[in-house]
Amino acid sequence: MVKDMTEGSPARLILAFSIPLLIGNIFQQLYSMVDTIIVGRFLGVQALAAVGSTGSLSFLVLGFIMGITSGFSVLAAQRFGAGDERGLRHYVAMSVYLGFILSAMLTVLTICLTRPMLALMNTPEDIFDEAALYIIVIFAGILPTMFYNLLAGILRALGDSKTPLYFLIVSSVLNIALDMFFIVTLQSGVAGAAYATVISQAVSAVLCLVYIRARFPILRFQKEELSYSHHSAFQLMRVGIPMALQFSITAIGTMILQGAINSFGSTVVGAYTAACKAEQLATQPAVTFGTTMASYTGQNLGAGRMDRIRKGVNRCVLISCVFCILGSLLVVFGGSALVSLFITGDQPEVLAYAQEYLNTIAIFFIPLGLIFIYRNTLQGMGDGFMPMMAGVAELVMRAFVAFYLTDRLGYLGICLAGPIAWIGADIPLMLTYYIKMHKFR
Numbered sequence: 001m002v003k004d005m006t007e008g009s010p011a012r013l014i015l016a017f018s019i020p021l022l023i024g025n026i027f028q029q030l031y032s033m034v035d036t037i038i039v040g041r042f043l044g045v046q047a048l049a050a051v052g053s054t055g056s057l058s059f060l061v062l063g064f065i066m067g068i069t070s071g072f073s074v075l076a077a078q079r080f081g082a083g084d085e086r087g088l089r090h091y092v093a094m095s096v097y098l099g100f101i102l103s104a105m106l107t108v109l110t111i112c113l114t115r116p117m118l119a120l121m122n123t124p125e126d127i128f129d130e131a132a133l134y135i136i137v138i139f140a141g142i143l144p145t146m147f148y149n150l151l152a153g154i155l156r157a158l159g160d161s162k163t164p165l166y167f168l169i170v171s172s173v174l175n176i177a178l179d180m181f182f183i184v185t186l187q188s189g190v191a192g193a194a195y196a197t198v199i200s201q202a203v204s205a206v207l208c209l210v211y212i213r214a215r216f217p218i219l220r221f222q223k224e225e226l227s228y229s230h231h232s233a234f235q236l237m238r239v240g241i242p243m244a245l246q247f248s249i250t251a252i253g254t255m256i257l258q259g260a261i262n263s264f265g266s267t268v269v270g271a272y273t274a275a276c277k278a279e280q281l282a283t284q285p286a287v288t289f290g291t292t293m294a295s296y297t298g299q300n301l302g303a304g305r306m307d308r309i310r311k312g313v314n315r316c317v318l319i320s321c322v323f324c325i326l327g328s329l330l331v332v333f334g335g336s337a338l339v340s341l342f343i344t345g346d347q348p349e350v351l352a353y354a355q356e357y358l359n360t361i362a363i364f365f366i367p368l369g370l371i372f373i374y375r376n377t378l379q380g381m382g383d384g385f386m387p388m389m390a391g392v393a394e395l396v397m398r399a400f401v402a403f404y405l406t407d408r409l410g411y412l413g414i415c416l417a418g419p420i421a422w423i424g425a426d427i428p429l430m431l432t433y434y435i436k437m438h439k440f441r
Contacts (some may be wrong), residue, residue, distance in 0.1 A: 006081055006303040010296075010312040015319070017159070018285075018292045024165035025284040037341050038179045039193050040274070047190050049266040050130035052273025053123050056254035057135055061110050063247030065146050068102065069095075071240030073153030074298045074380055080158055081302025089221050092154055094232045098240075099150050103143040110139040121255055122262040124269070134190040141198030144205045151208035156295050158216070167207040175200035242384025246375070249391035250421075253398030257417050260402040264411065271339070271353035272414070278338040278358060282330045283368060285323035289316050290372025297380025309377065310437055316373050324365040331358040357415045364419035367426050374429040378436075386432040390425040397421040 040048040072095040079088040114136050123131055152164040175196050182192025212219055261272055293316055300308045331338075335358035336351050375387045397420045405413030 006300050006305055006308065010308055011315040011319070014289070014292050014296060014312060014316055017295065018288050020162040020165040021156075021291055022285055022288040024168045025288050026281065034176050034179070038176075038183055039190065040270075042183055043189060046127055046266055046270075047130060048273055049124070049269040050127035050190055051134055051193065052276070053121070053127060053131045053258065053262060053269055054118070054135040054138075055273065055276070056251055056258040057114070057117055057121070058138060059254060060248050060251035061106060061139060061142070062145060063251050064106070064244045065102075065142070066149055067244035067247035068240040069099070069146065069149040069153045070294060070379065071243040071384060072098070072150060072236050073157040074239055074243075074294060074382065075236060076154055077157035077295050077298030077380070078302040078382070081299035084302075085218055086222075089219060090229070090232060091236065092219060093221060093226050094229065094236055095150055095154070097228060098233060098236060099146050100143075103146045106146075107139060107142045110142070111136055114139065117255075121259045124262055124266050127266055127269075130190045134194045137191050137194035138197060141194075141201060144198065144202035148201050148205040148208060151205060151212060154219075155208065155212070156291070157298065158218070159295065159299070163211055164208070167204050167211070170207065171200040171204040174203055239379075239382055239384050242388040243379055246384070246388040246391035249388065250394045253395035253421065256395075256402045257398045257414065260406045261414055264414075267349060268353055268411065271350040272357060274339045274341075274350070275335070275354035275357040278331055278335050278354075279361060281338070282327035283324075283365060285327065286320055286365070286369035286372050289320045289323075289369070290376040292316070292376075293373055294376040294380040297377045301381050306437070309381070313373060313377055313433070317370065320369040320373060321366055324369040328362040328365045332362050335359070353411065356411065360412070360415035361418050364422055367419070367422045371422055371425050371429065374426070374433050378429065378433060381436065383432070383436070386428055390429045393424040393428060394421040397424040 039051055072091070075091045076088055076095070079085075079091060115132050118128060118132055118135075152167075155163055178196035178199055179193055182188040182195050186192060188195065261269055293312065296312050297309050300306070300312070335355050339351055339354040339358075371390070375390060378387055398417050401413055401417035401420060405416060407413075409416070
């Protein structure tokens with residue numbers, strides 16, 4: 001069911017749209033945590049470190065996919081907000097064509113470059129082969145990942161945030177079941193966790209496609225709307241590429257930092273991996289509000305309602321701050337309990353490293369929340385350049401930490417990398433947003 005976000009209370013619309021997304025994101029994090037728990041408990045800390053050491057490399061590619069599909073859905077949201085159904089359908093068709101082309105290119109490129117990239121990141125020798133095996137399987141599943149993100153983005157562009165939640169729940173339960181089957185029953189090692197993820201993504205993509213075809217008459221195409229257009233492809237890439245690069249540039253900074261983390265050994269890598277899972281769970285509300293603002297802004301921009309964009313951002317900032325404070329309390333007082341889920345036996349050194357990281361970053365969750373709001377709002381307005389430059393700022397800050405602070409502060413420097421990068425990204429995003437909005441007063 002489509003939902004018009006150009007009328008009604010901005011705060012109520014944002015919350016109503018966000019709640020299913022939040023439930024879905026938390027559910028996704030929980031099943032991701034279960035995935036990691038199964039790896040850590042059944043395969044050991046080294047396997048956990050192997051999977052964790054690929055996180056930044058995975059984000060480099062999968063972040064690119066999330067960014068470019070988000071850019072495609074922005075144009076869909078704008079056409080929907082403007083009441084241009086023919087334009088909406090045409091952009092959706094063009095997004096599908098580009099999705100196939102990009103998936104094929106990325107799959108070949110990433111599989112060929114996986115081992116050289118892991119070597120460049122100083123991946124410890126004792127986990128190198130398992131890390132390579134895991135991430136190659138993930139990259140082989142780029143096509144279903146691309147289309148799940150694309151179709152879910154189209155549903156959100158039309159104001160439907162509930163249906164992707166339902167499919168995500170099905171996919172999550174399936175992922176956990178497949179984890180147990182591949183890892184415990186078939187003893188497939190870390191590759192089993194990757195197989196489970198890829199298959200689950202494929203199921204989600206198929207479910208989204210079937211649902212869209214059955215329930216959205218607005219997306220029933222006429223022949224002329226399916227024709228390929230270089231101009232439309234350019235428009236989609238003009239918005240999508242900067243958003244994709246923004247994710248990937250941030251990921252490059254994370255990869256540089258991961259190289260510094262890897263130099264501390266597999267114990268620290270395992271602790272950092274487990275702590276990041278707790279962080280991701282606690283910050284899901286902030287991520288959710290950002291996703292909401294992209295759809296909200298896109299629709300209202302299409303309708304010419306700049307006043308509603310301003311009101312929506314102001315309300316969303318207040319709501320996000322409350323949830324960020326709650327998230328900080330969760331990781332400070334419950335971080336050790338969350339981290340202990342991922343390890344077996346008495347490992348105080350792992351717990352200590354993980355809790356030090358969580359205590360440090362918790363202070364800075366509000367600046368992180370602001371990144372998601374202002375970045376996605378600008379993207380919803382069709383501005384992909386400044387969010388990309390904010391990603392460059394994050395890259396510079398993380399590189400500074402990796403090459404300078406870790407030599408002087410040791411592991412504390414690793415803990416400060418995220419907060420320093422978040423503040424560096426906030427400044428250009430907020431300045432750009434307020435300059436843009438001042439022009440519409």
